[in-house]
Amino acid sequence: MTALIEIRDAGVRYLSTGQTALQATGLTVRPGDLTLVSGPSGCGKSTLLRLINGLIPHSYRAEVTGEVLIGGRPVAGRTIRELSTVVGTMLQDPRKQIVGTTVAAEIAFGPENLGLPRAQIRELIAEVAGRVGIEHLLDRATAGLSGGELQMVAFAGVLAMRPKVFVVDEPLANLDPAAGLRLMRELRRFADEGGAAVVVEHRVEEILEFSPTEVLYLEEGAPRFQGPVEDFLRVAPAGHVKLPFSTLVSRAAELPAVPEPPKRAAPAAAPRLEYRGVSLGYGDRAVLSGVGLALGSAERVAVLGPNGAGKSTLLRAAVALITASRGEVLVDGSPVAARSVADLATTFGYVFQNPGQALFSATVGQELAFGPRNLGSGPEEIATRSREALLAVLLDEEKDIMDRPPRTLSFGQQRRLTVALALAMRPRTLILDEPTAGQDLWTTTEFMGHALSAPSIESVYFITHDVDLALTYADRIIVVDEGGIAADASPADLARDDGVWSRAGLAATSLVRAVRDHLPGARPIPHPFDLARRVSLLAPSTSSPKEGTTPS
Ligand SMILES: Nc1ncnc2c1ncn2[C@@H]1O[C@H](COP(=O)(O)OP(=O)(O)OP(=O)(O)O)[C@@H](O)[C@H]1O
Numbered sequence: 001m002t003a004l005i006e007i008r009d010a011g012v013r014y015l016s017t018g019q020t021a022l023q024a025t026g027l028t029v030r031p032g033d034l035t036l037v038s039g040p041s042g043c044g045k046s047t048l049l050r051l052i053n054g055l056i057p058h059s060y061r062a063e064v065t066g067e068v069l070i071g072g073r074p075v076a077g078r079t080i081r082e083l084s085t086v087v088g089t090m091l092q093d094p095r096k097q098i099v100g101t102t103v104a105a106e107i108a109f110g111p112e113n114l115g116l117p118r119a120q121i122r123e124l125i126a127e128v129a130g131r132v133g134i135e136h137l138l139d140r141a142t143a144g145l146s147g148g149e150l151q152m153v154a155f156a157g158v159l160a161m162r163p164k165v166f167v168v169d170e171p172l173a174n175l176d177p178a179a180g181l182r183l184m185r186e187l188r189r190f191a192d193e194g195g196a197a198v199v200v201e202h203r204v205e206e207i208l209e210f211s212p213t214e215v216l217y218l219e220e221g222a223p224r225f226q227g228p229v230e231d232f233l234r235v236a237p238a239g240h241v242k243l244p245f246s247t248l249v250s251r252a253a254e255l256p257a258v259p260e261p262p263k264r265a266a267p268a269a270a271p272r273l274e275y276r277g278v279s280l281g282y283g284d285r286a287v288l289s290g291v292g293l294a295l296g297s298a299e300r301v302a303v304l305g306p307n308g309a310g311k312s313t314l315l316r317a318a319v320a321l322i323t324a325s326r327g328e329v330l331v332d333g334s335p336v337a338a339r340s341v342a343d344l345a346t347t348f349g350y351v352f353q354n355p356g357q358a359l360f361s362a363t364v365g366q367e368l369a370f371g372p373r374n375l376g377s378g379p380e381e382i383a384t385r386s387r388e389a390l391l392a393v394l395l396d397e398e399k400d401i402m403d404r405p406p407r408t409l410s411f412g413q414q415r416r417l418t419v420a421l422a423l424a425m426r427p428r429t430l431i432l433d434e435p436t437a438g439q440d441l442w443t444t445t446e447f448m449g450h451a452l453s454a455p456s457i458e459s460v461y462f463i464t465h466d467v468d469l470a471l472t473y474a475d476r477i478i479v480v481d482e483g484g485i486a487a488d489a490s491p492a493d494l495a496r497d498d499g500v501w502s503r504a505g506l507a508a509t510s511l512v513r514a515v516r517d518h519l520p521g522a523r524p525i526p527h528p529f530d531l532a533r534r535v536s537l538l539a540p541s542t543s544s545p546k547e548g549t550t551p552s
C-alpha cells in the first residue's frame with residue numbers, strides 16, 4: 001500500500017535566521033493512520049507540518065534536505081494548490097486561513113475552487129456543518145466569531161475540500177471539551193474511511209482514546225521517540241506532555257518541582273475588577289446579561305465555559321475594549337470608562353488569544369520597547385524591562401531574539417512574547433486569554449510561575465479550556481455559560497459539582513476524577529502549583545519506582 005506521507009531523513013533550516021528547525025526526521029503515514037506529534041514549544045512540530053503541506057519551501061524560505069513524498073510523489077515541483085487537494089491543513093491560528101466573509105462562504109470556498117456544482121456545494125455545506133456542530137453559525141460573519149467558533153469553521157472548511165490527509169496543528173487549545181471531542185472523532189473517522197491524520201498536540205491524554213497509531217516526539221528539532229503510544233506513555237517526559245493522571249502518579253518521582261510563586265496581599269479595599277448588573281454584546285447580539293461579579297486584587301481566577309459563551313467578552317470589558325450596554329464595570333472602585341488608557345495599561349496586562357492581534361513591530365526588541373516608551377521610559381529602563389520580560393517567558397536564550405521579526409518565532413514562542421509585552425508594562429493584574437495555547441506543560445508551568453512571580457503582579461485572571469490548568473493554578477473558578485455566570489467556586493468544590501460540570505460541558509479529566517475519588521469532602525487541591533505536589537497531595541500513597549527515563 002502506498003504511504004500517503006513518506007518523509008526520509010528530512011532537515012529544515014530557515015534562511016531568515018539560519019536556524020536549523022528540523023533534522024534527521026522520518027515519518028511514514030498510511031491510510032488509516034492517526035499520527036500524534038508532540039514535543040516542547042519551538043521543537044519543530046509546525047515545521048514538520050509545513051514540510052507535509054508544502055508551505056516549506058513555497059511560503060517559507062528554507063533549505064530542505066532529505067526526501068518528502070506525498071501520495072507517492074515528491075513535493076518538489078508541485079504547487080501548494082495541487083498539494084492542498086491531497087493535504088488539508090488546520091493551522092494553529094485559524095485567522096490565517098479563513099478567507100470567506102461568512103461561515104457558509106468559507107465552507108464553500110474550497111469546493112467552489114474545485115469546480116463542484118452549486119447544488120452539490122449546498123449539500124456539502126449542510127453536511128459538514130452538521131458534522132462539526134456549527135449549523136447555527138452558517139449565516140454569521142467570520143470576522144465576529146469567538147476563537148473556538150473560528151477554529152471549528154476552519155476545520156469545516158478543510159473537511160469540505162475532502163483531502164486525503166489532514167494535518168492539524170494543536171487543535172484542542174481553543175476548543176471546549178465537546179468541540180474538541182467532535183473534532184477528534186471526525187479525524188478518527190476520516191482515517192478509518194481510508195484517509196489519515198497527523199495531529200500536533202501536547203494534551204496527549206485527550207488524544208489517547210482515539211487510538212493514535214504512532215507517536216513522534218521531537219526535541220530541539222530531532223526525533224527523541226518514535227513508536228507505539230503504549231511505549232510512549234512509559235518513557236514520555238512526564239513534565240512536558242499531558243499524560244493521564246494514573247501515569248503521572250506512577251511516575252511521580254520524575255516530575256519537576258516548581259515553587260509556588262509568592263502571593264502578595266493586596267491592601268486595596270475595593271476589588272480590582274467589579275461588574276454591577278453588567279450586560280455586554282455586539283450590536284443587537286446580547287452575549288452576557290445582568291452580570292454581578294467581583295474579582296479581588298490578589299486572586300488567581302480561572303474562567304471556563306463553552307466556546308462562544310462570552311469569556312473573552314467578559315474580560316475585554318476590564319480594559320474597555322467593549323462597553324457595557326447596561327450596568328457598570330469598575331476598576332479599583334472607579335468606572336472603567338473614567339480611567340485613562342495609560343492607567344488601564346499599568347493596571348491590567350491583557351494578553352489576547354491570538355498573538356497576531358498584538359504583534360506588529362519589525363523586531364522583538366521594538367515590540368518590547370513600544371509600551372514602556374509610551375509610558376515615558378528611557379532607553380536603559382526599556383532595556384531592563386525587556387530583559388526581565390523575556391527571561392520570565394523563557395525567550396531570553398532564543399538565538400538573536402531582540403533582532404528577530406516576531407513572525408519567525410514559533411506560535412508558542414509568539415504567544416509567550418505577547419505575555420512578555422504585557423509584563424514589560426509592569427501591570428498589577430495579568431489577564432490571559434488561553435495562556436497555554438502552543439505551550440507544553442513544562443513551559444506552561446515555568447512561564448506561569450515566572451510571570452506570576454514578577455514583582456509587579458498581584459493577581460491573574462485567565463481564560464482556559466484546560467480544566468486541569470484551572471484546577472491547579474486558580475484559587476477560584478468562574479464558569480461562563482448561557483449568558484451569565486453559571487458557577488463561581490473553589491477548584492475543589494467545582495470539581496465535585498457534577499451538575500455544573502456536565503451542564504457547562506466541562507471534561508471530567510483523569511485529574512478531576514482523582515479529586516472526586518481521593519479526597520471526598522476535604523479541602524483539597526490547595527492550588528498545588530507544581531505537578532509533583534499535585535500528585536503527592538492527591539495520591540500520597542501511590543508513588544512507585546521510577547519507570548523509564550526521558551525518551552532516547
Ligand atoms: N466582534 C464581534 N462581533 C459580533 N459578535 C461577536 C464578536 N466577538 C464575539 N462575538 C460573539 O459573541 C459571543 C461570545 O464571544 P467570546 O469571544 O466572548 O466567546 P468565548 O467564550 O471567549 O469563546 P471561545 O472559547 O471560543 O474563545 C460569540 O457568540 C461570538 O460569536
Ligand SMILES: Nc1ncnc2c1ncn2[C@@H]1O[C@H](COP(=O)(O)OP(=O)(O)OP(=O)(O)O)[C@@H](O)[C@H]1O
Nearest residue numbers: 014021041042043044045046047408410411412413
Ligand atoms: N519562519 C521562521 N523563520 C525562522 N525561524 C523559524 C520560523 N518559524 C519557526 N522558526 C524557528 O524554528 C524552530 C521550530 O519552530 P516550530 O514553529 O516548528 O516549533 P513548534 O514545535 O511548532 O513550536 P510551538 O509548539 O511553540 O508552536 C523555533 O526555534 C522557531 O523559532
